[in-house]
Structure formats: C-alpha cells, structure tokens
Amino acid sequence: MPAPAQIAPCPSCKHPDTHNLGPIAPGFFFAGQRLDPPLPGGNLYCCPACLLCFRFPRPPQDVLEVLYKQAPSTNWIYEQHHRPDWNITHDWLSRRHPAGGRILDLGCYDGAFLDTLPPSWQRFGVEMSEAALARARQRDITILGRDIMTLPPATLQMHAATAFDVIEHVADPLGFLHRMAGIVCPGGTIIISTGNTRALPWRLMGSRYWYCTIPEHISFINDAWCRSAAQQLNLQLLALETYSHDSNASIGKRIYELGTNLLYRFAPSVFALLRRMGFGDKNTRQHEALQYFPPTWSTAHDHIVAIFARP
Ligand SMILES: [Zn+2]
Incomplete structure (x- = not known):
C-alpha cells in the first residue's frame, strides 16, 4: 500500500494544501x-x-x-567583479541615495559588500558567523547583532537594507522581508538577491535543480513571489533584475554545464553510467548515491535582484 501523502503546510502563509514537486537530493556538503x-x-x-x-x-x-557554526570563515568570500547583484545594488543606491546615508547588510559575512561602498555610507551589519564577524569589524563595520529577527526595530532607521544570498536560508522569507521593511525609514530602499524558481533552467530541472541540493537552502522565491510580497507588505517593487551567479564563466564552462544538465534531465541512466566511469567531479565510490546527484549549473541565468522601496 502506498504511504499516505505527507502534508507540508506553507511555512510562510500556513496554506495547508501545497504541491509536492519531487524529491531533493541528499546534502553531501554543508557550507x-x-x-x-x-x-x-x-x-x-x-x-x-x-x-x-x-x-x-x-x-x-x-x-x-x-552546522553553520562549524562553517569555515572563508566559505562565502567573493570579489566585487564576481557579484553582478552587488553592481546592480551600487547603481540603485547611487541613483536613490546620492548623498549616502545609513545602510544595514543582513548576513554581511566578512563585510566585503559594505567595504565596496563610498565613505558617504555609514555601514552596519548583522551576521551569524563569529569568525567572519571579526573580519567585518576590521573593516570598521558596526555589527548590530547575529540575527535580524531579534534586533529591536525602533533603534534602527536605515536608508537602505540589503541581503545578498540570504533569503534562501531563512524559514519565513515574508517575515524576513517584513523585518527589513521595518528597519528602513520612509523613502528607504530594500534590496535582496537570490535564486529564481521561475527561471527556465529551474523549471526544466524541477526539484533536481542544483540550487535545491545545497542543504543550507530551505526557501526559494521568484519574481511572482516578490510582486505578491510587495503588495502584502505595502512596499513598492521598483525593479526585478535577473543575472547569473557565474557571469564571468567561459563559453566552454557554459556549454559543459548546459550539456551535463540536459543529459541528467533526459538520460539519467547514461549520466549515472558516466559518473560511475569517473567522469565529472563526484567520486561515486565515496557514496553510491552520488551517481544520481544533480550536476552544478552555476552559469545558468537563474538569479534575481529585487529592489523595493518603502513609501
Ligand atoms: Zn504560502
């Protein structure tokens, strides 16, 4: 007899009747x-x-x-030219706040993004990783705490709040965005970046998409979610810009990732056979299930930056 379908109420709006899109591969690495x-x-x-x-x-x-506490302090280090979302944010901040102001970066990690801003910005951060915090403080960033949900909102009135690659780690993205809206002053700007479940590669691969297999990722939004969230929170959605996380990749890498993902999607047994024969970077002798583990597609155009304004 088949097992009864598991009920998974929406962690955000509590809707009881959600759709199961399929299994996600087990997580072999965390941070x-x-x-x-x-x-x-x-x-x-x-x-x-x-x-x-x-x-x-x-x-x-x-x-x-x-698992987050055990993460090495070097796991999420980026440079600006590898971050299209940072560059998009720079454009919007200079357009909307030419004189600078106060900015809070949520999940600021080692403060690398805040460090790219001109001195007209007074820079604040929130971060969970103790090791990364020490590096942020060396960059003269004022750390307000470890978790936005436990910060007193009245003490914080920012001109801008940002969260890059953070909302996919959060159990309730709407609650998180609501909190961000609460810490910016009227006329302030809120910018988030993350994966987009309505991007074509994601729709093609479903629950086997590479972005889902990262076990730190638990919530996944999209452009339609951003429009609905803006309406519910009485925010203005100024723009949605799409980008690839690996925008500097060579043509060769793009073709390789496209090919391996199409093979995995349409001929999974051939894909698994090639893995067992030693192709790719997964050692199937380490764990048998790795032969069916989804290939990475970091060059896919599957990310969005959402820019909101508080009226
Ligand atoms: Zn919901």
Whole structure:
C-alpha cells in the first residue's frame, strides 16, 4: 500500500494544501564541509497561495545552527567583479541615495559588500558567523547583532537594507522581508538577491535543480513571489533584475554545464553510467548515491535582484 501523502503546510502563509514537486537530493556538503552521513534532502514543495517554494521536511533548526557554526570563515568570500547583484545594488543606491546615508547588510559575512561602498555610507551589519564577524569589524563595520529577527526595530532607521544570498536560508522569507521593511525609514530602499524558481533552467530541472541540493537552502522565491510580497507588505517593487551567479564563466564552462544538465534531465541512466566511469567531479565510490546527484549549473541565468522601496 502506498504511504499516505505527507502534508507540508506553507511555512510562510500556513496554506495547508501545497504541491509536492519531487524529491531533493541528499546534502553531501554543508557550507563547504563534507557531511557523513549526508543530510536527507526532503522534497521541494510549492505554495499555490503565496508562491513560495520550500524544502520539507527540513533539518531541525538546532542541527542547522551547529552546522553553520562549524562553517569555515572563508566559505562565502567573493570579489566585487564576481557579484553582478552587488553592481546592480551600487547603481540603485547611487541613483536613490546620492548623498549616502545609513545602510544595514543582513548576513554581511566578512563585510566585503559594505567595504565596496563610498565613505558617504555609514555601514552596519548583522551576521551569524563569529569568525567572519571579526573580519567585518576590521573593516570598521558596526555589527548590530547575529540575527535580524531579534534586533529591536525602533533603534534602527536605515536608508537602505540589503541581503545578498540570504533569503534562501531563512524559514519565513515574508517575515524576513517584513523585518527589513521595518528597519528602513520612509523613502528607504530594500534590496535582496537570490535564486529564481521561475527561471527556465529551474523549471526544466524541477526539484533536481542544483540550487535545491545545497542543504543550507530551505526557501526559494521568484519574481511572482516578490510582486505578491510587495503588495502584502505595502512596499513598492521598483525593479526585478535577473543575472547569473557565474557571469564571468567561459563559453566552454557554459556549454559543459548546459550539456551535463540536459543529459541528467533526459538520460539519467547514461549520466549515472558516466559518473560511475569517473567522469565529472563526484567520486561515486565515496557514496553510491552520488551517481544520481544533480550536476552544478552555476552559469545558468537563474538569479534575481529585487529592489523595493518603502513609501
Ligand atoms: Zn504560502
């Protein structure tokens, strides 16, 4: 007898009748560290009411917190020319706030983005990683705390708030955006960047898309979610800009990733055979399930930057 379908209420709007889009591969790495045994992937669900996609079941919060604490301080280090979302943000900030002001970067990590801003900006950060915080402080960034949800909102009135590659780690993205809106002053700007579940490559691959297999990623939004969230939170959605996380990649890498993903999607047994024969970067002798693990597609045009304004 088949097992009864699992009920996965939407973690954001609590809608009870969400759609199961299929299984997510188990997580073999967390924040750059190998997991043994791997973390169960759960399934990818989509809420028909608020359009949020989410992982369910998720690893318990205390397990995630321990794994985040173990993350090396070098795992999320980027340079500006590798970050189209930072460059888009620079354009919007200079257009909307030419005189600068106060800015809070949520999940600021080592403060690398804030460090790229001109001195007219007074820079604040929120970050969980202790090791990364020490580097942010060396850059003269004022750290307000570890978690936006526990900060007192009255003390913070920013001209801009940013969160790059953060919302996919958050259990309730609408609550998170609401909190961001609460810390900017009227006329302030809120900018988030993340993956876009309505991008073509994602729709092609479904729950086996590479972005879902990163076990730190538990919530997945899209352009329609941003429009709906803006309406619910009484924010103005100024723009949605799309980009690829690996925009500097060579043509060769783009073709390789496109080819391996199409092979995985349409001929999974051939893909698995090639993996077992040693093609690609996954050692199937380490773990048998790696032969079916989705290939990376970091060159896909699958990310968005959403720019909101508080009226
Ligand atoms: Zn929902």
